[in-house]
Amino acid sequence: MIYAALKTLHVLSIVVWVGGMVFSHFFLRPALVQLEPPVRLRLMHDVLGRFFRVVLVASLLTLASGIWMIGRVAKQLVQSGARFEMPLAWTVMAVLGTAMVAIFLHIRFALYRRLDRAVAASDWAAGAAALAQIRTWVAINLGLGVLVLVVTLMRWQA
Numbered sequence: 044m045i046y047a048a049l050k051t052l053h054v055l056s057i058v059v060w061v062g063g064m065v066f067s068h069f070f071l072r073p074a075l076v077q078l079e080p081p082v083r084l085r086l087m088h089d090v091l092g093r094f095f096r097v098v099l100v101a102s103l104l105t106l107a108s109g110i111w112m113i114g115r116v117a118k119q120l121v122q123s124g125a126r127f128e129m130p131l132a133w134t135v136m137a138v139l140g141t142a143m144v145a146i147f148l149h150i151r152f153a154l155y156r157r158l159d160r161a162v163a164a165s166d167w168a169a170g171a172a173a174l175a176q177i178r179t180w181v182a183i184n185l186g187l188g189v190l191v192l193v194v195t196l197m198r199w200q201a
């Protein structure tokens with residue numbers, strides 16, 4: 044029961060995080076390119092600020108629930124006298140998932156702060172540069188997320 048609840052929380056967090064990246068990267072950003080920089084940057088600043096607040100919680104829930112599930116399985120196996128060997132798909136997920144959280148923290152606490160300062164100062168060139176960097180790192184995180192999903196859901200084994 045606890046394991047199922049953890050897995051549900053884990054997957055729901057991923058749905059919000061990865062789904063939000065898909066929406067922002069493929070639908071929102073292309074639709075805004077024809078707007079003037081001050082309007083576009085203010086809008087993206089506001090949208091991303093709201094999205095990143097939720098992703099901060101979702102990414103930490105993903106990490107915590109993932110580690111908790113591994114801990115539960117390992118404990119049960121060891122208590123029943125068996126050896127715990129982490130499946131390859133779980134190792135890939137844990138390593139890439141942790142990298143995704145680190146990348147998100149860089150986006151939120153370095154790049155988004157730059158965008159924040161630029162918008163506050165009406166420095167649209169600096170704002171556009173910060174937004175371009177955010178876009179690159181979001182694309183990288185999206186690629187990693189899709190890779191983790193494919194490896195996990197296709198049940199690839201060594």
Ligand code: HEM
Nearest residue numbers: 057105106109110112113133136137140141188191192195
């Ligand atoms: C942050 C580090 C992460 C850890 C430690 C972790 C760990 C785990 C563990 C132990 C499970 C249970 C697997 C099972 O019961 O078979 C699981 C399930 C799952 N994880 Fe992760 N995970 C992490 C990040 C991610 C990320 C970033 C994604 C996707 C982008 C992801 C997607 C999934 C999915 C879809 C499942 C359900 C698999 C299924 O039951 O078929 N996880 N995760």
